[in-house]
Structures are given as C-alpha cells and as structure tokens.
Amino acid sequence: MGSTVKISRSKNLSFKKLSFLYLVFILFLFFSSPGQYVYQYKGIAATQSELNSRLTAELTGLRLRNAKEYELKKTTLESCLQMDLLLKEYLTYAAEHHITGDKLRENNFVTSMNRSGKLAPKIDAIILHYTTSYSRATKKDLYTELIQPVDFKNKQFLNIEFYFKDTPNGVIPSVFELYKTIFLYQTLLVFKKEVKPEKKVEILTLNGSDFIQRFKKNIILGENLDILIKTDDSTVIPKVKINGSLVNTKDDNNGKSHLHYSPKKPGNYSIDVSLGAKRVLTSFTVEAPSFHVMHGELNVKGEVGKPIILPYSDYRIPANNHLTFISNAAEIRKMHNVLNVIPKKEGKFEIQMLEGEKVLDKLSIFATIPSNPAVALMDITGQPVEFENAHRLESVNTYWQVINFDMILVEADGNQNQFHCATRFLRNELRQAEANAPAGSTLIFNNIKLIGRDGKATALASPLVILK
Structure with missing residues (x-):
C-alpha cells in the first residue's frame, strides 16, 4: 500500500482556487477567440x-x-x-x-x-x-x-x-x-x-538562371517588355513563348538576343524561355494606364470658377506618351505632373486622360456653386481702387463677371437713395450721387448678380459696404 501525502486544509483550498482560475482562463480563451x-x-x-x-x-x-x-x-x-x-x-x-x-x-x-x-x-x-x-x-x-x-x-x-x-x-x-x-x-x-519530353530540360527560376537579364515584372500598357538573353553559343537559338505563343527574338551576332514585346491588353502574362537544355518559367504583369491624384482621388471636390490644383502620380502612365486631359465641364491646364482645373458648372463631371482619341482613364470631380463670391471696385486695369477712381464693380474671382447690381446711398441723417445699374460699369448718375453725398454717408452695393465665364452658371455676390 502506497503512502498517503497529507496536506493542510489551507493548501487544499489554495489548490482548489488555482484549479478554478485555470478553468476560468481556459474558458475565457475558448470563448474570446472563436474563429x-x-x-x-x-x-x-x-x-x-x-x-x-x-x-x-x-x-x-x-x-x-x-x-x-x-x-x-x-x-x-x-x-x-x-x-x-x-x-x-x-x-x-x-x-x-x-x-x-x-x-x-x-x-x-x-x-x-x-x-x-x-x-x-x-x-x-x-x-x-x-x-x-x-x-x-x-x-x-x-x-x-x-x-x-x-x-x-x-x-x-x-x-x-x-x-x-x-x-x-x-x-x-x-x-x-x-x-x-x-x-x-x-x-x-x-x-x-x-506527354514525353523530347529531351531532359533543366527548369530554372529567374534568379537562378545566368542567361536572362533581369527585367521589369510590372509594366504599363503602352510600354515594351525588353529582355536580353545571353546565348554565348551562336548555334543555340533561344525559344521564347509568351502565354504559349512563340515570340521572335533578334540576334545581335555578339552572343546576345533581344526580345521586344508589346502587350495588347492588361493582365498577367506567362514567359517560357528555353535555351538548349535550360528553361526558365516566369511571368510579368501589364497594368492599365491610369493617373492617381495624390490627395484622395475618390473625394475630389471644388467650387465653380475656383481653380482646383491636382498633383498626380505618373507611375502608371507609359513613358514618352503624349497625353491630354479634357473635360466638357471644366477648363484644364497641365504643367508637368499638376492639373489646374476650373469647374464651369455645378454638379459631377469627369476629367478624361487621352492618348490620341483613346480614353485611358478618368477621374470624377464634384463642383458646387460658391456661396456669395466677393466683389470689389476696380479701375480700368482691373486693380482694386477707391470709389472716385473706380471704373466698374467686378468679381475678385476672374471666372465670374458682374452683370447688374443695386447701389443704396444712406446719408448720415438716414435719408436713402437707391440706384440700379444694368451693367458692371459705374454710370455717371452713380458717380454724381456719391460726389454729392455728405461725409459719413454709406454706400451699399447689393443684389449683385454674377455670370460664369461659360455664360451659363450664375451666382449672387456678397454685398459691398463703403463708408464715405
């Protein structure tokens, strides 16, 4: 009969507590991490x-x-x-x-x-x-x-x-x-x-081969895939297949063959290069051309008549391509990798990237009518001036042009005179009223209607208040 080990009641209670805690831990682990x-x-x-x-x-x-x-x-x-x-x-x-x-x-x-x-x-x-x-x-x-x-x-x-x-x-x-x-x-x-192979061929990885120069594994549609194959032995002609179809190579008579391949569409392409008893199986990817706006292309917003500056990355645009950017609802100017876009109407519109007449990519922009564009009194050269030298009332944003406005002359004693001008130019009647007004009078230009450069968009300008 084996000997019995006796433990104190306090130790027995401690063991029971420890066992219970282990059980709680296991249950917690089980229920907190399913899936x-x-x-x-x-x-x-x-x-x-x-x-x-x-x-x-x-x-x-x-x-x-x-x-x-x-x-x-x-x-x-x-x-x-x-x-x-x-x-x-x-x-x-x-x-x-x-x-x-x-x-x-x-x-x-x-x-x-x-x-x-x-x-x-x-x-x-x-x-x-x-x-x-x-x-x-x-x-x-x-x-x-x-x-x-x-x-x-x-x-x-x-x-x-x-x-x-x-x-x-x-x-x-x-x-x-x-x-x-x-x-x-x-x-x-x-x-x-x-299928019985004609001869024993050594299958190599691209990194393990010594006869193929490294090449770009990702190219943009419109770019060529260029591969240099070192033949050494002029009697051995390399055989290249892309997606199972034979592709011609050009021998430079100097122990090297050149492959120039122009993909016709985006996608994944397999390459099979055989040189004597050596064979390399690899692949490359052709991506569709696109331009990526650098600050949130999915959420580009702007205001009618206000320039939107869009820097974009050209890493997915074929090199040496002559691209144009057009829109039927905006003026676009391109300088290097920056687009200056001026929306001409309210709502959603698209910018298209073209190569010739082919649309390569497009970007959506949403334009809103600005709330009350600012106006100013300007001289004949378009510079802001005081009333006595002013030639016309004009929008600060050159996209907008004033078409008519009201002028209210409030004298210091509270008397008011109101004038309406059907053009942006200050009529002699307005000039005379301002000249005759006593010091302390207030000129208020109100109900200023604007029209966009496209002749369609309209807006109301913020009132202009001048103290004489």
Whole structure:
C-alpha cells in the first residue's frame, strides 16, 4: 500500500482556487477567440494564388499531341478564368459591405448567394464543363474530387455543401483558389504521364538562371517588355513563348538576343524561355494606364470658377506618351505632373486622360456653386481702387463677371437713395450721387448678380459696404 501525502486544509483550498482560475482562463480563451483561424486564410490564399500562377505557366508552355489534349488544356484555363470571375464577385461584395476584421468570421457572402440561388448553378456549371472535357480526354472521372467530395470518414457531400456550407467570408478566396489548383493539377498529371519530353530540360527560376537579364515584372500598357538573353553559343537559338505563343527574338551576332514585346491588353502574362537544355518559367504583369491624384482621388471636390490644383502620380502612365486631359465641364491646364482645373458648372463631371482619341482613364470631380463670391471696385486695369477712381464693380474671382447690381446711398441723417445699374460699369448718375453725398454717408452695393465665364452658371455676390 502506497503512502498517503497529507496536506493542510489551507493548501487544499489554495489548490482548489488555482484549479478554478485555470478553468476560468481556459474558458475565457475558448470563448474570446472563436474563429481566429480565419485570419490565417489571407496568407494561405496568397500562397495558393502563387502556386496556381506557376501551374498555369507550366500548363501554358506544354506541347500537346492531339485535339482532345488541346481541348482539355483550353477547358482547364477557361475553368480557372471562371473561378477568377467568382473571386472578383466576392471581392466586390467584400468591398461594398466592408468585410474586414471580425466580419471575416461571418458567413454573409455564402448566405446571400445561397439565398438568391446564384452560387450553386455557377459552381456546378464550371465543374461540369471541366469534368466533361477531362473524361473525354482520359476516360476517367473526378467524382470524389469535385462532384461529391468525401470527408475523413468517407461520408459523401454535395459539392456546394462540402465547400460552401456556413463558410466564413475570410475563407472564400482560398476555396476558389483550391478549385483552380484541382483543375490545373489534375490536367498536368494527365499530360505529364502521357506527354514525353523530347529531351531532359533543366527548369530554372529567374534568379537562378545566368542567361536572362533581369527585367521589369510590372509594366504599363503602352510600354515594351525588353529582355536580353545571353546565348554565348551562336548555334543555340533561344525559344521564347509568351502565354504559349512563340515570340521572335533578334540576334545581335555578339552572343546576345533581344526580345521586344508589346502587350495588347492588361493582365498577367506567362514567359517560357528555353535555351538548349535550360528553361526558365516566369511571368510579368501589364497594368492599365491610369493617373492617381495624390490627395484622395475618390473625394475630389471644388467650387465653380475656383481653380482646383491636382498633383498626380505618373507611375502608371507609359513613358514618352503624349497625353491630354479634357473635360466638357471644366477648363484644364497641365504643367508637368499638376492639373489646374476650373469647374464651369455645378454638379459631377469627369476629367478624361487621352492618348490620341483613346480614353485611358478618368477621374470624377464634384463642383458646387460658391456661396456669395466677393466683389470689389476696380479701375480700368482691373486693380482694386477707391470709389472716385473706380471704373466698374467686378468679381475678385476672374471666372465670374458682374452683370447688374443695386447701389443704396444712406446719408448720415438716414435719408436713402437707391440706384440700379444694368451693367458692371459705374454710370455717371452713380458717380454724381456719391460726389454729392455728405461725409459719413454709406454706400451699399447689393443684389449683385454674377455670370460664369461659360455664360451659363450664375451666382449672387456678397454685398459691398463703403463708408464715405
């Protein structure tokens, strides 16, 4: 019989308290952090996307033998594109509904899509399109992988239930990337078993190769992709494919070949460069030209007739491009990377960036009518002066012009005389009244109507008060 260890009642109570505190801590940890795993899926989806880019580049560069194989390759790429469209649909939903932070743990997206009945038909159509082509090329099916997946207990589920039942918002991008991985991997598995390479080729990374000069991985539509390939051996001719299509290179007879490629549209492009027994698979991205206003392009506001100074970044504008900026509701002057915009009418309008007649980008601006622009008495040269030297009543903002006004002369004893002037110029009658008014009189210019430079916009100016 083992010996019994006796502890005091106070120690026993302390142990019980400690055990209770551990239990409280565990329960607090459990209830305060449910769904934290969802936040890890952002990194997982990025990794999946990179993997799929590599698989896509590999599939694009394969040399196939018959029509069924070409059809399977085409269907695989189409199915991946359809999944990308669904992913964009989710990203649009996430942006509109501000799906960030704790909302990533909610399942609003799948609930909304399932309630409307939109998600299942789209997923089923993509899977049917792919599996039909796969079966035609291989005489096999992907039933348990795509149509009715099985869990760890070999229980079968409908595809939409297996992947999209109560799925958190933050997991959705990873699910769409998983579908793409299945499509690409299964297709490559078929081709790798059936397509025999002509010779053993060493696949290198761009950083691991010594025959390709580093190049820009991100270019703007309108710029050329320039790659220098070191051949050394003049008998070995480099072979370059971009998105699966052969591209010509130019040999300079000095152990170097030059590639100059002009992309026709924005997007991701795969590059396959073969030089003898060496091969490099890589990619580059073509971005659409655009100009980015440096201080909040989504919230540009201004006033009619008042200049808006818009410095913009040209890092997404092709070099050496002759661009113009136009608007049907504003005057625009461009100096270097600064736009001086003067709105001509109230409301929302657009500035368009053009290359020739082609619209590359546009920016929305909202203009309001200014509240009571200031006016002043000016001489014939447009300089503010006293009444006795004044030639006209004019707006301080040169966009506006006075078209008529009232002048009230209030003498020190309270007597008033009112005059109306149908132009901006000071009539002799007004000059005579001011000259005859006793000291201490007040001149009030009121009901001053303005018209914009475009001849359409109108406004009322602030009253001008002058003490004689």
